[in-house]
Amino acid sequence: MTPETRRNRSRLAGGGLALLLIAMIAAFMTLGATGNWSFILPYRGEKLLTVLLVAWAVPLSTILFHAISDNRILTPSIMGFDALFVLIQTLLIFFIGSERINILPVQGVFLGEVLVMTGFAMGLYGLLLRRVAGSLELLLLVGIVLGVLFRSISGLLQRMIDPGEFLVLQGRIFASFGGADPQVQAMAAACIGLASAWAFWRLPAIDVMILGRSGAMSVGLSHRRLSLEVFAIVTMLVSASTALVGPITFFGLLVAHATYRMLPGAPLRQTIPVAGLAGALLLVVGQVVLERVLGFDGTVGMAVEFLGGLLFILLLIERAR
Amino acid sequence: MIELKNLRQNYGSRTVVDVDALTLPEGGLTSIIGPNGAGKSSLLGMIAGLQRPTRGQVILDGQDILRMPRNRFARRLAVLRQDNSINARLTVRDLVGFGRYPHSRGRLNACDVRHIAHAIKLVALEEYQHSFLDEMSGGQRQRAFIAMVLAQNTEYALFDEPLNSLDIKHAVGIMQLLRRAVDQHGKTAIVVLHDLNFAARHSDRIIAMRDGKIIADGKPENVITTDVLSKIYDMKLNVLKQQNKQIVDVFGK
Amino acid sequence: MTGSIAADEPGLRAMPVWQPVLALALLALLAVASLLVGSGGIGLSALLNDPASAKLFLVSRLPRTLALLLAGTASAITGLIMQRLVQNRFVEPSTMGTVDAACLGLLLGVIFLPDAAPLTRMAMAAVASWLGTVLFLLVLRAMPRRNALMPPLLGIAYGGVIGAISAFIAWQTGLMQALGAWTTADFSIVLSGRYELLYVAAGVTALAWFAADRFTLAGLGDDIASSVGLNPRRVLALGVSIVAVTAGSIVVTVGFIPFLGLIVPNLVSRRVGDNLRTALPMVAWLGATVTLACDILGRLVFYPFELPIGATMGVLGAAVFLFLLLKRHPR
Numbered sequence: 057m058t059p060e061t062r063r064n065r066s067r068l069a070g071g072g073l074a075l076l077l078i079a080m081i082a083a084f085m086t087l088g089a090t091g092n093w094s095f096i097l098p099y100r101g102e103k104l105l106t107v108l109l110v111a112w113a114v115p116l117s118t119i120l121f122h123a124i125s126d127n128r129i130l131t132p133s134i135m136g137f138d139a140l141f142v143l144i145q146t147l148l149i150f151f152i153g154s155e156r157i158n159i160l161p162v163q164g165v166f167l168g169e170v171l172v173m174t175g176f177a178m179g180l181y182g183l184l185l186r187r188v189a190g191s192l193e194l195l196l197l198v199g200i201v202l203g204v205l206f207r208s209i210s211g212l213l214q215r216m217i218d219p220g221e222f223l224v225l226q227g228r229i230f231a232s233f234g235g236a237d238p239q240v241q242a243m244a245a246a247c248i249g250l251a252s253a254w255a256f257w258r259l260p261a262i263d264v265m266i267l268g269r270s271g272a273m274s275v276g277l278s279h280r281r282l283s284l285e286v287f288a289i290v291t292m293l294v295s296a297s298t299a300l301v302g303p304i305t306f307f308g309l310l311v312a313h314a315t316y317r318m319l320p321g322a323p324l325r326q327t328i329p330v331a332g333l334a335g336a337l338l339l340v341v342g343q344v345v346l347e348r349v350l351g352f353d354g355t356v357g358m359a360v361e362f363l364g365g366l367l368f369i370l371l372l373i374e375r376a377r
Numbered sequence: 378m379i380e381l382k383n384l385r386q387n388y389g390s391r392t393v394v395d396v397d398a399l400t401l402p403e404g405g406l407t408s409i410i411g412p413n414g415a416g417k418s419s420l421l422g423m424i425a426g427l428q429r430p431t432r433g434q435v436i437l438d439g440q441d442i443l444r445m446p447r448n449r450f451a452r453r454l455a456v457l458r459q460d461n462s463i464n465a466r467l468t469v470r471d472l473v474g475f476g477r478y479p480h481s482r483g484r485l486n487a488c489d490v491r492h493i494a495h496a497i498k499l500v501a502l503e504e505y506q507h508s509f510l511d512e513m514s515g516g517q518r519q520r521a522f523i524a525m526v527l528a529q530n531t532e533y534a535l536f537d538e539p540l541n542s543l544d545i546k547h548a549v550g551i552m553q554l555l556r557r558a559v560d561q562h563g564k565t566a567i568v569v570l571h572d573l574n575f576a577a578r579h580s581d582r583i584i585a586m587r588d589g590k591i592i593a594d595g596k597p598e599n600v601i602t603t604d605v606l607s608k609i610y611d612m613k614l615n616v617l618k619q620q621n622k623q624i625v626d627v628f629g630k
Numbered sequence: 631m632t633g634s635i636a637a638d639e640p641g642l643r644a645m646p647v648w649q650p651v652l653a654l655a656l657l658a659l660l661a662v663a664s665l666l667v668g669s670g671g672i673g674l675s676a677l678l679n680d681p682a683s684a685k686l687f688l689v690s691r692l693p694r695t696l697a698l699l700l701a702g703t704a705s706a707i708t709g710l711i712m713q714r715l716v717q718n719r720f721v722e723p724s725t726m727g728t729v730d731a732a733c734l735g736l737l738l739g740v741i742f743l744p745d746a747a748p749l750t751r752m753a754m755a756a757v758a759s760w761l762g763t764v765l766f767l768l769v770l771r772a773m774p775r776r777n778a779l780m781p782p783l784l785g786i787a788y789g790g791v792i793g794a795i796s797a798f799i800a801w802q803t804g805l806m807q808a809l810g811a812w813t814t815a816d817f818s819i820v821l822s823g824r825y826e827l828l829y830v831a832a833g834v835t836a837l838a839w840f841a842a843d844r845f846t847l848a849g850l851g852d853d854i855a856s857s858v859g860l861n862p863r864r865v866l867a868l869g870v871s872i873v874a875v876t877a878g879s880i881v882v883t884v885g886f887i888p889f890l891g892l893i894v895p896n897l898v899s900r901r902v903g904d905n906l907r908t909a910l911p912m913v914a915w916l917g918a919t920v921t922l923a924c925d926i927l928g929r930l931v932f933y934p935f936e937l938p939i940g941a942t943m944g945v946l947g948a949a950v951f952l953f954l955l956l957k958r959h960p961r
Binding site: 057058059260263264266271276277321 | 456457
């Protein structure tokens with residue numbers, strides 16, 4: 057595939073997806089609306105914003121993660137990143153209590169959470185990636201079990217806090233695509249914006265990570281430093297998206313692979329925008345078809361988990377053959 | 378000039394490389410030979426700064442390479458390792474383009490594009506430059522990786538068994554290519570080779586290793602001898618002479 | 631093929647007599663503790679003199695302790711059987727879709743036959759988990775067996791996919807909470823009259839005792855099993871049936887205990903090896919012991935409130951699973 061055909065292809069894919077997305081957003085905003093437009097449009101707009109933020113952040117984090125971990129099955133959520141974020145939120149409520157947290161400025165708390173999360177994730181997964189890097193299967197299984205462990209600890213602690221606190225916590229971590237607190241939304245948007253800017257600045261270098269550790273080093277990349285940077289970016293993205301809609305395991309994998317299929321061998325600066333568009337389209341179509349047309353409220357996440365889970369199984373089988 | 382000082386690499390309690398002192402001046406084609414597990418690849422990896430020695434230093438023009446900014450180092454020394462599996466789908470041209478990363482930081486200019494095209498031409502892959510690596514034969518892929526190192530256009534180029542999976546025509550072609558780079562452009566090539574006849578024919582200097590230690594080091598006619606070879610391979614190999622060059626009868630006795 | 635091959639098993643002979651005695655004493659101690667510990671603490675004298683206490687004891691404490699013993703033993707043994715049959719240390723009903731399939735079956739049962747008797751519901755759960763397990767095994771058979779970590783990976787993902795279907799249905803029908811209860815074991819709900827189905831599980835797992843040699847042989851591979859005159863498919867079908875019925879009855883009554891069937895056989899195997907005849911009694915004992923201990927712990931840690939065993943075992947089980955994974959692959 058020549059660079060020209062590839063560029064044309066990614067423009068075509070991007071353009072097509074963008075057109076479809078606009079049409080779908082129009083449908084999303086207007087379909088099945090009865091009553092006062094001045095109420096419906098802002099309400100749906102807020103929801104749409106959440107969807108778009110997540111549709112951008114999750115595939116971006118997944119593709120970056122694929123680039124540094126030198127394979128295309130691992131994703132941050134499969135490795136338990138979002139479960140870790142939930143655990144940190146739970147620990148916060150458990151040990152500090154919502155009242156004392158509510159005194160603090162929301163921005164500060166969010167920033168603190170992201171920092172703690174980044175530090176913890178870097179330590180833990182840095183160790184893990186170094187220690188068991190030899191076997192992808194082991195890494196996957198350890199990641200999945202680690203996710204289960206984090207969820208179990210969160211679950212255990214959640215049973216031990218009093219019901220009032222639990223409600224506060226629930227509001228913080230079990231949000232669905234139904235829309236998030238505007239303040240959280242603004243924070244998450246800022247976090248995602250920052251992480252994306254950072255990622256795009258480093259994109260030419262991250263592209264080189266495809267060569268693997270020694271390949272990247274032999275063309276002059278400080279592999280270790282860049283890995284840490286990308287880790288931090290990924291953690292910021294996961295924290296923001298988890299704060300918005302809660303954990304979603306297979307969404308990133310699904311969108312990333314759809315994009316890889318569309319644009320084989322494309323550099324990240326072409327892959328990522330197309331993935332963002334594809335992710336947004338998937339979620340908006342899901343909302344329109346499942347919720348507006350079929351009337352299954354709140355089920356987009358489950359449908360994505362179902363399809364993504366199947367894809368994960370297929371990828372595993374393909375790998376084993 | 379590259380100097381190794383007290384270089385040692387341990388894996389657990391096993392010492393795989395133990396070199397007190399070695400100097401690799403600029404210019405010339407140096408081959409490293411030795412049986413499996415002699416420490417050739419580890420030595421090469423340490424010279425390229427890809428693995429950290431347990432003890433000792435590798436010094437490039439008076440500076441410890443591990444203290445050098447990686448990017449500056451990569452403009453002076455390029456390396457091709459043995460295991461070049463890439464999980465992602467990549468075209469030949471993209472791969473070779475990565476060789477220009479130290480110079481352009483990922484934003485290719487016209488000069489980079491010229492280097493890339495030239496490198497692809499040198500390994501005779503023009504026809505396949507837009508093909509994906511995973512759709513090519515092992516030999517073509519190997520040539521693509523060699524082209525990437527060539528595109529990096531460094532004074533030093535290190536190759537770990539570059540002739541792997543190449544047929545005889547391309548193997549000879551690559552060795553002649555390296556020879557030309559050394560003779561006409563003043564490059565320095567350091568190559569791990571398994572094939573003794575290739576080493577004998579094309580090298581200016583041969584380093585023979587065994588059990589992490591350097592057993593012999595010198596001109597081909599001094600290293601490729603029945604005596605030295607039996608020390609490193611534990612078998613008697615006849616060395617014949619033809620047109621003033623050594624030919625090893627690799628079938629042993 | 632009924633002759634015992636365990637007669638000259640070294641592990642059995644090497645074990646001193648006092649070990650099983652001590653083990654059983656520990657189990658008995660825990661059982662007594664389980665009878666006496668709870669939010670309405672019962673002393674021995676109250677039990678004898680106060681009719682209300684005696685009633686509480688008979689209706690709640692005794693059934694709970696029995697349920698713990700039955701479910702713990704059965705879960706651990708089903709894990710062991712599956713590990714032998716799949717020839718993989720890391721499978722158990724919750725890492726191969728069996729539990730999720732059982733939940734799906736139960737969910738459909740609740741929706742389509744809302745008035746069904748508990749036994750019918752259990753049957754539906756068992757049938758669904760049988761089908762789900764067999765489908766998984768067929769997929770597994772079609773794959774090359776190179777990597778020991780592949781079956782649990784695939785199984786967990788497979789369970790997740792089935793779980794997503796169940797979640798979708800449960801969400802639409804307002805049964806999310808019930809679904810959560812089936813996958814998180816909680817013995818505080820056990821009352822006399824609501825746990826007896828567990829005897830089915832116990833009865834079925836007792837079958838495993840008689841078929842132990844067959845499972846051991848089947849675990850050595852189809853070729854070896856066939857060469858000694860076993861029909862590997864029949865053994866597999868028997869094993870899957872035992873596992874399915876057990877999973878069904880546990881899911882219907884108390885909810886599944888995560889990872890118990892994984893960690894117990896692994897811990898036992900590290901000590902005495904893989905011959906089922908030696909391992910079975912120890913697996914049964916350790917399963918019951920761990921379950922009892924975890925449940926008692928869950929009652930005490932947050933007294934007077936209770937933590938369900940599903941939550942405590944989730945943490946403990948995942949931690950031990952991680953340990954087993956990383957220990958087995960030292961760098």
